[in-house]
Amino acid sequence: MKKHLITTEWNEDDFNRMFLPGIAIDAVIFGFHDQRLMVLLLQYKNTNAFALPGGFIMKHENGNDAAQRILKDRTGLSNIYLEQFYTFADISRHDTSFFKKIMKARGMKPTKNHFLLNRFISIGYYALVDFTKAVPTTDLLADECKWHDLKELPPLIQDHQQIIQKALSTLRQDLDIKLVGFNLLPETFTIGDLQNLYETILDTKFLRTSFQRKILNLGILKMVDKKMTGAAHKAPYLYKFSTK
Amino acid sequence: MKKHLITTEWNEDDFNRMFLPGIAIDAVIFGFHDQRLMVLLLQYKNTNAFALPGGFIMKHENGNDAAQRILKDRTGLSNIYLEQFYTFADISRHDTSFFKKIMKARGMKPTKNHFLLNRFISIGYYALVDFTKAVPTTDLLADECKWHDLKELPPLIQDHQQIIQKALSTLRQDLDIKLVGFNLLPETFTIGDLQNLYETILDTKFLRTSFQRKILNLGILKMVDKKMTGAAHKAPYLYKFSTK
Structure with missing residues (x-):
């Protein structure tokens, strides 16, 4: 103990x-x-x-x-x-x-x-x-x-x-x-994961396309891989937070 | 003492x-x-x-x-x-x-x-x-x-x-x-006073027209009077902060 x-x-x-x-x-x-x-x-x-x-x-x-x-x-x-x-x-x-x-x-x-x-x-x-x-x-x-x-x-x-x-x-x-917010996620995540997180914390909903655009425009995410789901054509990209 | x-x-x-x-x-x-x-x-x-x-x-x-x-x-x-x-x-x-x-x-x-x-x-x-x-x-x-x-x-x-x-x-x-910011000003002030205040605190300059539009659009200022300067046609309006 x-x-x-x-x-x-x-x-x-x-x-x-x-x-x-x-x-x-x-x-x-x-x-x-x-x-x-x-x-x-x-x-x-x-x-x-x-x-x-x-x-x-x-x-x-x-x-x-x-x-x-x-x-x-x-x-x-x-x-x-x-x-x-x-x-x-x-x-x-x-x-x-x-x-x-x-x-x-x-x-x-x-x-x-x-x-x-x-x-x-x-x-x-x-x-x-x-x-x-x-x-x-x-x-x-x-x-x-x-x-x-x-x-x-x-x-x-x-x-x-x-x-x-x-x-x-x-x-x-x-x-x-x-x-x-990134500190609440595993090292790699999809934009969907990030949107869920923001929506939960702020208790609101965002349009998928505008959320994606806004976040990617910040230039703080780095694409690392495709998420393996078995359905290749649907696999979303995995990102991680990119420190300057 | x-x-x-x-x-x-x-x-x-x-x-x-x-x-x-x-x-x-x-x-x-x-x-x-x-x-x-x-x-x-x-x-x-x-x-x-x-x-x-x-x-x-x-x-x-x-x-x-x-x-x-x-x-x-x-x-x-x-x-x-x-x-x-x-x-x-x-x-x-x-x-x-x-x-x-x-x-x-x-x-x-x-x-x-x-x-x-x-x-x-x-x-x-x-x-x-x-x-x-x-x-x-x-x-x-x-x-x-x-x-x-x-x-x-x-x-x-x-x-x-x-x-x-x-x-x-x-x-x-x-x-x-x-x-x-209003707490730093006297009870009544002009939009120019307010812009000076914001510019000083933020150490930056704003365009006069866009600052005025942005601040008035917030709907938190109440027009109270004209400032008496002797030159009537140039006298700016006086405002005060309007609590809801």
């Missing part, structure tokens, strides 16, 4: 010796599967509560490195594409009822100075991963780490619903400006 | 009783004047060091409310238009040499546990204010608070140069998507 950086028994001082106090990172990890946009969530047994994967920044660690470390722990993937999108710092997010519930469900004592019961601000990152390559992995407190359809989300703790919505609206904005 | 929330003699514990530990806010306050984009900076005597206005989040305060409070302290303005754009959390920003210099220049002792010498992450906000209404006001440590031309910035402490660049690139992106 994986050794965790932290134990559930830590009080405030234990925590503060290793991590920056009062600062969390929450990650909205997007995957694309079966024409659905998926998000990775942790579940806690006996609580019916779901949460975004997250973690903390070590005393001698850059914030962005902490985010990469946390994402690697939850997906097994290195060098994940990620964007920091917003820092959530409302007092109202300091709702400890959920953590008290989990701690009790695990036979832990929610002592007054337990680090989980402090006020945290949370730096939100969204990540785009290749669904076929990620290996969802639980953390210290969770019982399960699974993909969920963004359109059928379970009840989420604290402001995690709001964090996901903000991540999605940022992703939609970034899709054109930064052309980030 | 304005009473400050904080004193320069505070150690870590004093600070942590009132504020969230290790979290700062830095504000890039933009103003538009004389066809130049200006930014508000603090200066410290005998140091030749300049810095963005900033502050901290109180224990029972929302992050965004703290930003509004800090902006009001530095400009005298309430309900400022602001956008949180990025949280800076690199270790390299933990460069205390500047604070030690200031403290010495003021006859203060840079004791080991002085709160200013801790590692801080900083939540970056940019603010758009009406240049004619803002009243720049110094903070506890600074000797001067003044507007500077964005194109002629003095030497800045820590990562403040990087924070300004990121604020500017976000503002440029937001200009079209969120139509935020």
Whole structure:
């Protein structure tokens, strides 16, 4: 079993010796599967509560490195594409009822100075991963780490619903400006795959011919091969993203 | 003289009783004047060091409310238009040499546990204010608070140069998507004023006719009056931003 950086028994001082106090990172990890946009969530047994994967920044660690470390722990993937999108710092997010519930469900004592019961601000990152390559992995407190359809989300703790919505609206904005969508696809893909992805994220439909023209005109795709389907005359071309 | 929330003699514990530990806010306050984009900076005597206005989040305060409070302290303005754009959390920003210099220049002792010498992450906000209404006001440590031309910035402490660049690139992106530019103008303005503003922020030139057509087609401007110039036949129309 994986050794965790932290134990559930830590009080405030234990925590503060290793991590920056009062600062969390929450990650909205997007995957694309079966024409659905998926998000990775942790579940806690006996609580019916779901949460975004997250973690903390070590005393001698850059914030962005902490985010990469946390994402690697939850997906097994290195060098994940990620964007920091917003820092959530409302007092109202300091709702400890959920953590008290989990701690009790695990036979832990929610002592007054337990680090989980402090006020945290949370730096939100969204990540785009290749669904076929990620290996969802639980953390210290969770019982399960699974993909969920963004359109059928379970009840989420604290402001995690709001964090996901903000991540999605940022992703939609970034899709054109930064052309980030490719990170959700395998290395090679057809224009049809790409159109499905755009349509799913933006929740809209495009005309096949105009989508194809617009994307090819950007000059960022490189044709690599024909997809082998058995029906040669129908085989669509495979492309990959071509970095300058 | 304005009473400050904080004193320069505070150690870590004093600070942590009132504020969230290790979290700062830095504000890039933009103003538009004389066809130049200006930014508000603090200066410290005998140091030749300049810095963005900033502050901290109180224990029972929302992050965004703290930003509004800090902006009001530095400009005298309430309900400022602001956008949180990025949280800076690199270790390299933990460069205390500047604070030690200031403290010495003021006859203060840079004791080991002085709160200013801790590692801080900083939540970056940019603010758009009406240049004619803002009243720049110094903070506890600074000797001067003044507007500077964005194109002629003095030497800045820590990562403040990087924070300004990121604020500017976000503002440029937001200009079209969120139509935020109006916040930099007085309540009424001509299409020419608006074009100057866009050209200055985006550092580019537009054709007068096509800019006018594009902006008027958005349907967000309301004609209010003719500008009185004495030459009636040349007087341009005055507009104001029309919220739906």
